[in-house]
Amino acid sequence: MTAAVIASTAKRLAVLLVLLAACVVPSAASAAPGVLDPSFDPSGAPPGTAVVASPAAGTAVAVLSDGKIVTAGTDENADEFEVARYNADGTLDTTFDPGGPEPGIVTDTVAGLPAAATSLAVAPGGKLVVAGCGEGGDGDQEFAVAVYDSDGTPDTSFDPGGAQPGTVVTPVGSGGGGQGSGGGHLACAFGVVVQPDGRIVAAGIASANHTNSFALVRYDPDGSLDTSFGAAGAEPGIVLTQVGVGTPFNDQYGGVVLGADGKLTVAGTASSAITDGATTDGFALARYNPDGTLDTSFDAGGPQPGTVITEIADGGEVAHALVVQGDGNFVVAGTAIDAGGHPDFALARYDADGSLDTTFDAAGAQPGTVVTPIGVKSLADGLALQADGKLVAAGDAFDAGDENFALARYNANGTLDASFDAAGSQPGTVETPLGDDGLAAAAGVAIGGDDTAVVTGFADFGPDFDDGFVLARYLLDPLVQSITFPAVGPLHVGPATVTLSATASSGLPVTYRVLSGPCHVSAATLSVSGVGSCQVAADQAGAGHYAAAPEVMQTIAVNADAATTCKVTLTVTGPPTASQQVTVQNTASGLSAITNIKITNGTVAFPAITPGTTGPVVVTATKTNQSLKTVWSFDATDAAGNVTHCS
Numbered sequence: 001m002t003a004a005v006i007a008s009t010a011k012r013l014a015v016l017l018v019l020l021a022a023c024v025v026p027s028a029a030s031a032a033p034g035v036l037d038p039s040f041d042p043s044g045a046p047p048g049t050a051v052v053a054s055p056a057a058g059t060a061v062a063v064l065s066d067g068k069i070v071t072a073g074t075d076e077n078a079d080e081f082e083v084a085r086y087n088a089d090g091t092l093d094t095t096f097d098p099g100g101p102e103p104g105i106v107t108d109t110v111a112g113l114p115a116a117a118t119s120l121a122v123a124p125g126g127k128l129v130v131a132g133c134g135e136g137g138d139g140d141q142e143f144a145v146a147v148y149d150s151d152g153t154p155d156t157s158f159d160p161g162g163a164q165p166g167t168v169v170t171p172v173g174s175g176g177g178g179q180g181s182g183g184g185h186l187a188c189a190f191g192v193v194v195q196p197d198g199r200i201v202a203a204g205i206a207s208a209n210h211t212n213s214f215a216l217v218r219y220d221p222d223g224s225l226d227t228s229f230g231a232a233g234a235e236p237g238i239v240l241t242q243v244g245v246g247t248p249f250n251d252q253y254g255g256v257v258l259g260a261d262g263k264l265t266v267a268g269t270a271s272s273a274i275t276d277g278a279t280t281d282g283f284a285l286a287r288y289n290p291d292g293t294l295d296t297s298f299d300a301g302g303p304q305p306g307t308v309i310t311e312i313a314d315g316g317e318v319a320h321a322l323v324v325q326g327d328g329n330f331v332v333a334g335t336a337i338d339a340g341g342h343p344d345f346a347l348a349r350y351d352a353d354g355s356l357d358t359t360f361d362a363a364g365a366q367p368g369t370v371v372t373p374i375g376v377k378s379l380a381d382g383l384a385l386q387a388d389g390k391l392v393a394a395g396d397a398f399d400a401g402d403e404n405f406a407l408a409r410y411n412a413n414g415t416l417d418a419s420f421d422a423a424g425s426q427p428g429t430v431e432t433p434l435g436d437d438g439l440a441a442a443a444g445v446a447i448g449g450d451d452t453a454v455v456t457g458f459a460d461f462g463p464d465f466d467d468g469f470v471l472a473r474y475l476l477d478p479l480v481q482s483i484t485f486p487a488v489g490p491l492h493v494g495p496a497t498v499t500l501s502a503t504a505s506s507g508l509p510v511t512y513r514v515l516s517g518p519c520h521v522s523a524a525t526l527s528v529s530g531v532g533s534c535q536v537a538a539d540q541a542g543a544g545h546y547a548a549a550p551e552v553m554q555t556i557a558v559n560a561d562a563a564t565t566c567k568v569t570l571t572v573t574g575p576p577t578a579s580q581q582v583t584v585q586n587t588a589s590g591l592s593a594i595t596n597i598k599i600t601n602g603t604v605a606f607p608a609i610t611p612g613t614t615g616p617v618v619v620t621a622t623k624t625n626q627s628l629k630t631v632w633s634f635d636a637t638d639a640a641g642n643v644t645h646c647s
Contacts, residue, residue, distance in 0.1 A: 032421075032422070032423070032475065032478075033409070033417075033419055033420045033421065033422070033475060033476055033477055033478070034407070034409070034420040034421030034422075034424070034430045034474060034475070034476075035048075035421070035430075035474065035475055036048025036049065036432070036472065036473070036474055036475075037452055037473040037474060037475050037545070039089070039544055039545075040089065040090040040452075040472075040473040041089065041090030041091065042090075044090065048472055048473055048474070049090075049434065049470060049471065049472045049473075050086060050090040050091075050092075050470070050471045050472075051459070051468040051469065051470050051471075052082075052084055052092075052105060052468060052469035052470075055075070055076040055077050055468075056073050056074060056075050056076055056082050056458065056468070056469035057073050057074055057076065057443070057457065057458035057469065058071045058072070058073035058442075058443060058444065058456030058457050058458060058469050058470060058471065059072060059073045059074070059117060059118050059119070059132075059443040059444055059456070059457075060072045060073070060117070060118065060119050060120035060130075060443065060444040060456065061120070061444040061445065061446045061454055061455065061456040061471070062120055062121070062122050062128075062446055063446045063447065063448045063449065063454055064122065064126070065449070066088075067087075067088035067448070067449060068085055068086060068087060068088060068093055069085065069086040069088070069446075069448075069454055069471065070083065070084070070085050070086075070120065070122070070128060071083070071084050071085075071086070071120075071444070071456040071469070071471055072117045072119070072120040072128075072130045073117055073443075073456065073458075073469055074115075074116040074117050074132075075107045078107060078109075078114075079114035079115065079116065080107050080108055080109050080110075080114065080115060081106075081107070081108050081109075081110060081115050081116075081117045081130055081132065081144075081146055082105065082106070082107045082117065082469065083105070083106045083107075083117075083120075083128065083130060083148060083152070084096075084104060084105045084106075084469065084471075085104060085152065086104075086471060090471070090473070092104030092105065095151070096151065096152040097151065097152030097153060098151070098152075099153075100152070106148065106152050108146065108154070108167070109164065109167070110132075110134040110144040110145075110146055110164065110167040110168070110169055111134060111144070111162060111163040111164050111167050111168060111169040112163045112164045113134060113135040113136070113137075113169065114134070114135045115132060115133065115134035115135065115144045115146075115169075116132050116133045116134075116144075117130050117131070117132040118131060118132040118133070118188065118189065118190050118191075118204075119131045119132065119189065119190060119191050119192045119202075119255070120192070120444070121192045121193055121194045121200075122194070123147070123194040123198065123200075124194070124196065124198065125150065126149075126150035127147055127148065127149055127150060127155055128147070128148045128150070129145065129146075129147050129192055129194055129200055130145070130146045130147075130148070130192075131143070131144065131145045131146075131189040131190075131191070131192035131202045131204075132144050132188065132189055132190075133187075133188035133189070134169040135169075136169055136171055140171070140185050140186060140187075141185075141186045141187060141188060142169045142170055142171050142172065142185075142187050143169070143170040143171075143172050143187050143188070143189045143202055143204065143206075143215070143217055144167070144168070144169050144170075144189065145167065145168050145170070145189070145192070145200065145202055145219065145223075146158075146166060146167040146168075147166055147167075147200075147223070148166070154166025154167070157221075157222060158221070158222065158223040159222070159223030159224070160222070160223070162223065168219070168223045170202075170217055170225070170238075171185060171187070172185065172187035172204075172206040172215050172217060172235075172238055172240075173185040173186070173187050173206030173207050173213070173215065173240060185206065185207050186206070186207045187204065187205065187206035187207065187215060188204045188205060188206075189202035189203060189204040189215075189217070190203065190204040190205070190254065190255065190268075191203045191204065191254065191255040191256035191266070191322075192256070193256055193257065193258045193264070195258060195262070197221075198220075198221035199218055199219060199220055199221060199226055200218065200219045200221075201216060201217070201218045201219075201229075201256060201258070201264060202216070202217045202218075202219075202256075203215065203216045203217075203255070203256035203264070203266045205268065206240060211242055213240045213241055213242045213243070214240070214241040214242075214243055214266055214268055214270075214284075214286050215238065215239070215240050215241075216229075216230075216238070216239040216256070216264065216266065216288065216292065217237060217238050217239075218230075218237060218292070219237075225237030225238070228291065229291065229292040230291075230292035230293075231291070231292070232293075233292070239288065239292045241286050241294065241306075241307065243268070243270035243284045243286055243304070243307045243309065244270040244271050244272045244273070244282075244284065244304070244307075244309050245270075245271050245272065245273060254266065254267030254268035254269070254284075254319040254320060254321065254322055254332065254334070255267055255320075255321050255322040256322070257322055257323065257324040257330070258324075259324060259328065260328075261290075262290040263287055263288060263289060263290060263295055264287070264288045264290075265285060265286070265287045265288075265322065265324065265330060266285070266286050266287075266288070266322075267283065267284065267285050267319045267321070267322035267330075267332045268284050268286075268319055269281045269282070269283070269284055269317065269318050269319050269334075270282065270284035270307075270309050271309070272303075272309045272311065280311060280314075280315075280316045281316035281317055281318065282309045282310050282311035282312070282316065282317050283309070283310045283311075283312070283317050283319045283332050283334060283346075283348050284307065284308070284309045284310075284319065285298075285299075285307065285308050285322075285330065285332065285350065285354065286298075286306060286307040287306060287307075287354070288306075294306030294307070297353065298353065298354040299353070299354030299355065300353070300354075302354070308350070308354045310348050310356065310368075310369065312336045312346055312348065312366060312369045312371060313336035313337055313338050313339075313344075313346070313371065314337075314338060314339035315336075315337030315338055315339055315340075315341055316336075316337050317334055317335065317336050317337070317346060318334045318335045318337075318343075318379075319332050319333070319334040320333060320334045320335070320379075320380060320381040320382070320383075320395075321333045321334065321380070321381065321382050321383035321393075322383070323383050323384065323385045323391070325385060325389070327352070328351075328352035329349055329350060329351055329352060329357055330349065330350045330352075331347060331348070331349045331350075331383065331385070331391060332347065332348050332349075332350070332383075333345070333346070333347050333380045333381075333382070333383035333391075333393045334346055334347075334380055334381075335378075335379045335380055335395075336371045342373075342376070342377045343377050343378065343379055344371050344372060344373040344374070344377070344378055345371070345372040345373075345374060345378050345379075345380040345393055345395060345406075345408050346369065346370070346371045346372070346380065347360075347369065347370050347372075347380075347383075347391065347393060347410065347414070348360075348368060348369040348370075349368060349369075349414065350368075356368030356369070359413065359414075360413065360414035361413070361414030361415060362413070362414075364414070370410065370414045370415075372393075372408050372416065372428075372429065374397040374406050374408065374426065374429050374431065375397035375398050375399040375404070375406070375431060376397075376398045376399060377397070377398050378395055378396065378397040378398070378406050379395045379396055379397075380393045380394070380395040380408075381394065381395045381396075381441075381442065381443050381444075382394035382395065382442065382443060382444045382445035382455065383445065384445045384446055384447045384453065385447070386447055386451075386476065386477075387447075388412070388477075389411075389412030390409055390410060390411060390412060390417060390476075391409065391410045391412075392407065392408075392409050392445055392447070392453050392476070393407070393408045393409075393410070393445075394406070394407050394442050394443075394444075394445040394453075394455050395407075395441075395442065396440070396441040396442065396457075397431050399431065401438060402433060402438035402439070403438065403439050403440060403441060404431040404432055404433045404434070404440055405431065405432040405433075405434060405440055405441070405442050405455065405457065405472065406429065406430070406431050406432075406442075407420075407429065407430045407431075407432075407445075407453070407455070407474065408420075408428060408429045408430075409428060409429075409476075410428075416428030416429070419477075430474075432472070434459040434470060434472075435459030435460045435468070435470075436460065437460040438460075439459065439460040440457065440458065440459035440460065440470070441457050441458060441459075442455045442456065442457030442470075442472075443456060443457050444456045444457075447476070448473070451475075451476045451477055451478075451479050451545060452473050452474060452475055452476055452545065453473070453474045453476055454471065454472070454473050454474075455471070455472050455473075455474070456469075456470065456471050456472075457470050457472075458470055475545060478542065478545060478546055478547030479506070479545045479546045479547065480546075480547060481504050481505045481506040481508070481540060481542075481546045481547070481549045482504070482505045482549055482550065483502055483503070483504050483505075483510060483538050483539075483540055483549045483550070483551075483552040484502060484503050484505075484552075485500075485502040485538045485552045485554055486501055486502070487554065488500065488526070488536075488554065488556050489556040489557050489558070490556070490557035490558070490559050491528050491556060491557070491558045491559070492528075492558070492559050492560070492561045492562065492588035492589050493528060493529075493530060493531055493558060493559070493560055493561050493589070497525050497526060497527045498525075498526050499524055499525055499526075500512055500521070500524045500525075500526055500536070500538070501524070502538035502552065504540040504549055505549075506540065506546045506549075508540050508542075508543055508544075508546060509540070510524075510538050510539065510540050511538075511539050511540070511541070512524060512526070512536060512537065512538055512539070513536070513537045513539065514526075514534060514535070514536055514537075515535040515536065515537055515553065516534065516535045517532050517533050517534030517535055517556075517558070518530035518531070518532050518534060518558055519534035519536065519556065519558070521536065526556075528558045530558065531558055531559065531560050532558055533555050533556065533557050533558060534555070534556045534558060535553055535554075535555050535556075536553065536554060536555075536556060537551050537552070537553045538551070538552045538553075539551050559588070561586075561588045561589050561638060561642060562586065562587055562588035563586075563642075563644060564584060564585070564586040564591065564636045564638050564642070564644035565584070565585050565586070565644075566582055566583075566584050566636065566644065566646030567582065567583050567585075568580060568581070568582050574623070574626055575626065576626070577622060577623060577626065578622075578623040578626055578630070579620060579621060579622040579623065580620070580621050580630075580632075581618050581619070581620050581621075582618070582619045582620075582621075582646060583615070583616045583617070583618055583619075584615060584616065584617045584618075584619060584636045584646060585614065585615030585616045585617070586614060586615060586636070586638045586639075587614045587615070588614075588638070589612070589638050589639035590611070590612040590613050590614045590615075590638065590639045591609055591611075591612075591613050591614070591615055591617060591636060591637070591638055591639070592609065592611040592612070592637050592638060592639045593609060593611075593636075593637045594606050594609060594617070594619060594634055594635070594636055594637075595634070595635050595637060596633075596634060596635040597632075597633075597634040598632060598633050598634070599621055599630065599631070599632035599633075600629075600630060600631045600632070601623060601624050601625055601628045601629065601630045601631075602621050602622055602623045602624050602630040602632060603621070603622050603624065604619060604620070604621050604622075604632060604634065605619075605620050605622070606618065606619040606620065611639055612639050617636075619634060619646075632647070633645065633646060633647035634646055634647075
């Protein structure tokens with residue numbers, strides 16, 4: 001396969017892609033589902049998007065546990081794998097391949113030859129596995145896989161003896177019916193998963209014996225073929241399955257998922273029959289046991305147990321993405337083409353046994369499937385599953401001569417989620433124009449831990465820039481937050497104030513309102529002006545990814561100010577010197593001053609008083625002439641202005 005063929009493959013992969021968004025950037029307080037996240041690369045054009053300034057197309061994306069984002073695609077100048085890692089804020093992570101020519105981005109051949117990336121998986125320990133198409137030594141198109149350590153450097157323990165350690169090219173299929181430039185075989189991986197034991201499974205399509213078939217290749221962690229997989233086949237380590245009457249090889253690919261039971265399910269496109277010399281393509285699934293044999297319990301009553309083909313529209317279907325749900329059901333996303341040749345977003349859900357799940361869009365034209373037109377025509381290429389069971393499909397849509405990022409969100413029952421871009425022209429879907437020339441498309445979508453959808457693809461930025469590697473992040477359902485409002489009071493009448501200390505679980509600032517009663521609030525400072533009770537509310541209006549918090553209220557009692565007490569606590573009769581101590585205290589508003597001190601034959605001393613001090617304050621009178629009588633008194637003023645005479 002020539003470099004030009006790989007470049008063309010990469011471009012076609014990108015053009016069938018999909019995205020999310022809205023043209024108007026929301027305010028930070030909106031947190032509306034379906035809009036670009038303005039906190040992601042705020043300097044982007046528009047904010048919420050990040051662009052790598054190189055002719056490249058992103059095809060796969062993953063969100064790491066620390067919030068960083070990894071994308072994989074193809075450098076269209078060099079015909080090489082391109083992998084980039086971003087910080088959670090949308091800036092390039094320069095700790096990724098820091099010693100490379102462009103920290104944050106890795107561009108590399110596979111086995112020393114041109115390659116195009118289609119898929120990405122995160123392995124245990126944070127290693128990254130990228131799969132796609134690579135040029136073999138004979139010029140044919142082959143499966144290509146590269147493994148990178150978490151820092152972006154090649155994992156040279158993968159195929160260490162190969163032409164380029166860290167990468168491998170595997171010929172898959174043979175026979176003269178292939179479409180490769182060498183006329184031998186033509187193969188490409190369109191999906192990849194990593195098993196818990198570190199073995200890697202790449203899935204895609206290969207030409208074999210004049211027919212295109214589903215193809216799976218399993219590698220041991222060291223990059224060698226796992227010959228226990230498909231051990232009884234012609235090429236141990238490789239499994240080929242002709243689904244229906246064959247599988248087209250025109251970018252009509254799907255994906256692969258690994259079940260909890262170790263079984264592998266592959267989605268793609270196949271034809272169930274030939275009519276008048278022509279075929280009608282449909283969504284196709286095949287499920288395999290862990291050893292690579294077909295799982296014949298899957299659609300056991302069908303014409304080809306272990307596989308299933310579903311036709312939705314008169315013009316056929318193309319499957320591009322697959323997810324497995326927690327209950328073991330599968331959802332396929334792709335494109336359905338009507339009799340007039342117009343493509344639309346399409347999804348189908350299958351029960352774990354391979355039968356259509358007719359509860360999915362049960363009221364639709366074909367229960368178990370759903371078709372969603374967006375714009376004049378639209379192509380779905382990515383699919384992601386939210387934790388609540390909602391599904392986000394991404395692709396591109398054509399409107400007024402432009403190709404835009406497109407997104408649709410579905411409820412768990414298959415109906416469009418009208419809360420998604422609810423203010424848009426077609427609630428449940430969204431289109432986003434990007435680039436300069438009206439040409440943009442997305443390929444991969446992943447759900448972030450902060451309840452966002454991250455999409456990768458490309459946009460055309462004109463002759464001076466050409467295609468740009470684009471990453472965009474969209475808000476999904478706003479995150480829930482709560483308020484903790486510690487109890488206050490009871491308070492007492494007076495000029496004294498109290499600082500309110502409610503906190504929001506989001507860390508966002510809390511505001512306060514007095515709903516009723518003799519209280520006033522300024523910022524977080526509460527003051528009282530009379531006896532009674534005050535109802536005070538704490539609020540957090542929502543911002544960024546967070547929805548407004550439920551309001552929390554409390555009732556604060558305001559009592560009359562308690563009297564100041566004066567109590568003789570110590571008398572010293574002498575000799576040599578007689579003295580007396582009086583303890584003054586006010587536990588309500590507190591003391592503010594000791595004034596109007598009167599004494600005969602003696603002196604009075606007391607510490608400095610901080611207004612609002614609830615005491616106790618000790619006032620000491622000391623005799624001057626021990627033989628004469630001493631009489632003394634003073635006034636204690638509390639913070640509410642009340643005066644108590646002590647004598």
